[in-house]
Amino acid sequence: MPLRRAPKGASKKRRQAVASANIREMHKSSRFKKVARKFGKARANRMAVAAGLSAARGGRKRRRK
Secondary structure: OOOOOOOOOOOHHHHHHHHHHHHHHHHHHHHHHHHHHHHHHHHHHHHHHHHHHHHHHOOOOOOOO
């Protein structure tokens, strides 16, 4: 399941819920397992949090014009 973006103008509680769901989703991913195996669980957790928050903010590649 792809990570979600928080809707524009959403309340703080709603933004936090989306970010939390993204982080939970990252913990289920194969990428998390690979990073945890290679670098340890603490670093994998930091990666999951960073990716979840970035996706919730809407951080992604923009299309070139």
